[in-house]
Amino acid sequence: MSTTPLRLAVITGSVRDGRFGPTVATWVASLAKERDDLLVDAIDLADHPLPHELSHNPGEDVAQVLSKLSPRLADADAFIVVTPEYNHSFPASLKSLIDWHGKEWAAKPVGFVSYGGLSGGLRAVEQLRQVFAEMHAVSVRDVVSFHNCWGQFDETGALKEPVGATAAAATLFDQLGWWGHALREAREKRPYGSR
Incomplete structure (x- = not known):
């Protein structure tokens, strides 16, 4: 398997006034940047x-x-799509991004970091899995989810209790790494032609 680092796009999905997404996205992107197997491109839809x-x-x-x-x-x-949950779903800004693109998603892995109230954004993630499957992307199993997220980060954007979320992020990165390398090699050998 190739040792060339994977190019990882971390997408901040919310564009709402007063959004919390940049805090969460900055946290996960900073963890990803600590790894030598990932090159991070932070994309804020705002x-x-x-x-x-x-x-x-x-x-x-x-x-x-x-x-x-x-x-x-x-x-x-x-x-990695960083998404809140709005009314039991994901933001329109994410749907617009997905729909404006097609081949860019195909045969690539997608992971999720979600945040919100009691559900931690997980209902948004479950719906996004269906949408990305239609785009011929592969969603990885494990997610990082912040339930009642607003009290979990301090004023500097650092997690107050980072151990659990950091371990979950490492699992997410590992799954993206496996699928990312496997699919990149497959695309290089035989371009994906369904889109």
Whole structure:
């Protein structure tokens, strides 16, 4: 198996005012950057506004946003989607990102870090698994989930009790690593042609 580090895109899915996503995304991205088997590209959807109206011929403004975003997704070998749970689901900004792209997701692994109230965003993750399966992506089993997340991080963005979440993140990274290397080698030998 290749020892070349995997290119991991960590996607902050919420664009809502007052969002907590950047805190969670910064935490998981900083852990990923400590590993020598991952090269991290942090993508915050607040920096890449996409319209909800899809088009095969996007206007100049949308084409400009896509030109800054799509190549980063295409270059990624694996993804971590950081998602909250809004009304038992995931944010529209994530659905828009997914729907504006196709081949960028295909035959690549996706992991999830979720946050929210009592459910910790897990209902959003379960729905995202179905959506990514339709995009021919492979979702890994284990997730990192923050239940009632707002009290778990201090004012600097550090976890107050990091042991459990850090161990869960290591498992997530390991699963993404296995699938990421296996699928990258498979794509190199035989390009994935279903999309």
